[in-house]
Amino acid sequence: xxxxxxxxxxxxQRFMFEPGDSLLFVSRLLHRWRNPGKTPTxxxxxxxxxxxxxxxxxxxxxxxxxxxEAGDN
Numbered sequence: 001x002x003x004x005x006x007x008x009x010x011x012x013q014r015f016m017f018e019p020g021d022s023l024l025f026v027s028r029l030l031h032r033w034r035n036p037g038k039t040p041t042x043x044x045x046x047x048x049x050x051x052x053x054x055x056x057x058x059x060x061x062x063x064x065x066x067x068x069e070a071g072d073n
Contacts, residue, residue: 004041008033017043 006017010031015023025031027047035041 002042002044004035004039005037006033006041006043007036 001017001019001021003019008015008017008023008031010023010025011029016036017023033043
């Protein structure tokens, strides 16, 4: 996340992002995003594959139980 605010939803789990935040997930999961505000948002999207034995999810943010917003893993 570079600038502004972003709401990102993956499989019904909602994450709210501010500059400096990031998210990693398997792209085959149902996902969507939107700018919840009126100011411009700039975000960098990177698509990358990984091998079956790799575990990239060890480094991503997870939603805190019951809150629906991102929290540190």
